[in-house]
Amino acid sequence: MRRPFSYGNIGGEVCQKERALSLRLKDLGEFGLIQRIQEGCLVKPERVLQGIGDDAAVLHAGGDHLLLASTDMLVEGIHFTLETATPFEIGYKAVAVNISDIAAMGGIPLEILISVGLYPDQEVEFVDELYRGMKTCCRLYGVNIIGGDTVASPRAVIVNVAILGRVEAGAVLYRSTARPGDVILVTGDLGASAAGLDILLNPKPVDAEVAARLRKRHFRPTPRVEETRAAVEAGGLTAADDISDGLAREIKEIASASGVGALLYGEQIPISPDVREAAAAYGKDPLDYALFGGEDFELLWTCRPEAVEEIRRAVAARCGTPVTVIGEIVPAAEGVNLRYQGCRRPLLKGGYTHFAQP
Known part of the structure; x- marks a missing residue:
């Protein structure tokens, strides 16, 4: 048993607590x-x-x-x-x-x-x-x-x-306002920042130009300000989050805040050829970079089905940035799942979190 320690002298008595009972940040x-x-x-x-x-x-x-x-x-x-x-x-x-x-x-x-x-x-x-x-x-x-x-x-x-x-006042987007029947959208492509980090920390034979592009994606992300403004003006967005800790964690945040479930379409998640090349070098599934890598700082949106094409058109016209349908919002009872290679399975938590157990 660990030695007890004191929180101070309260009313003349020393308050003791076992260190073994302390809750740690990890x-x-x-x-x-x-x-x-x-x-x-x-x-x-x-x-x-x-x-x-x-x-x-x-x-x-x-x-x-x-x-x-x-x-x-x-x-x-x-x-x-x-x-x-x-x-x-x-x-x-x-x-x-x-x-x-x-x-x-x-x-x-x-x-x-x-x-x-x-x-x-x-x-x-x-x-x-x-x-x-x-x-x-x-x-x-x-x-x-x-x-x-x-x-x-x-x-x-x-x-x-x-x-x-x-x-x-009428344009602010929250994580908590997605609804069953909404379509899930993402700007750009995913996984490049995590692939760039692998190259930085554990260099392997990857084409020099590919490595340079992935490094830039890691250190110089593109905040999607104009993309959001175009989408808001197009109308139909219901919720949003930026992808800082990985797609898997962000869609779970939207689902939890909104009281809904979600289904991601694995094959439709946009992944660049550069990320696929890095994944091959590191023996990884490129989808792992996209789902769990984080720090892409692309935007994850939900919208009404009838608004999808107008949002995509508006963003492409103003910014040239692709917007991809990657899933749907479902009732909470269905949970958060990934449909990939013919199988539907619960989406692993993944993503980065501070204070986590190593």
């Missing part, structure tokens, strides 16, 4: 932790339409628009290593992943605040390149850097971005 997991801290967070709930639990918070802003707010953190050793990523790439990605959250809500990104933790002996050129990456992404999407914080971090480089955006 047992709770990232999403369990989020659920645990949600209670009591809203002191003035009348100001908030959506708090914790979606890609961004949704706040009343007056007039015809709503304010969107989100934040994401990149930590050395978790999201990147200095051996495989340039400071430009780190900075660019830190901004892009936040813009993607605003896109997932149907919104337009506006301003960001940046907080960085840096080694005290970090070269100034590193910081210049880090911010050059951030500013490059900001220019592409019309985003202002309006403030932030800088601190010493002796053990890891940390980059945290907080973003503000706006969306018309």
Whole structure:
């Protein structure tokens, strides 16, 4: 038995608890932790339409628009290593992943605040390149850097971005509004970021041009802001999420939030030739990259069946980005399943989660 420890002296008596009974973060997991801290967070709930639990918070802003707010953190050793990523790439990605959250809500990104933790002996050129990456992404999407914080971090480089955006009151997209009968759509193609990460961490013989394209997909994702705006204007979208932790996890998030089930069509999930080549080199099914890899930052949408072709046409006309039908929303009792190679089976959880057991 582990030695008991004290939580403090309460009313003159020491409160003892066995360490063996303590709940650890690795047992709770990232999403369990989020659920645990949600209670009591809203002191003035009348100001908030959506708090914790979606890609961004949704706040009343007056007039015809709503304010969107989100934040994401990149930590050395978790999201990147200095051996495989340039400071430009780190900075660019830190901004892009936040813009993607605003896109997932149907919104337009506006301003960001940046907080960085840096080694005290970090070269100034590193910081210049880090911010050059951030500013490059900001220019592409019309985003202002309006403030932030800088601190010493002796053990890891940390980059945290907080973003503000706006969306018309009638256009905001949530994870919780999918309905049975909806069609599941995805922008672009999936699996490239995970394949690029494999190439970075465990190089194998892959064509140099293919490897370069996959590396770029990992470090320089394309937030689908204009795609969302085109789809919203076309009408018929019912729910949305961006694919940060893998398609399998994101469709489960939509299903859980909406109280529905889902069926994915494995053969219809879009996978590029580059990903297929990398999968062959690593002895993997390319569908594993698409379902469980994560960090593609494509958008996962649900829509009414009659809206599919108009959404696809509108997005192609404005952006040239393909939109693919990859499944359907079904009643909750049917669960979340994958139909692949003639079999229908429960979709494995998969995807990345912080604090998970190794």
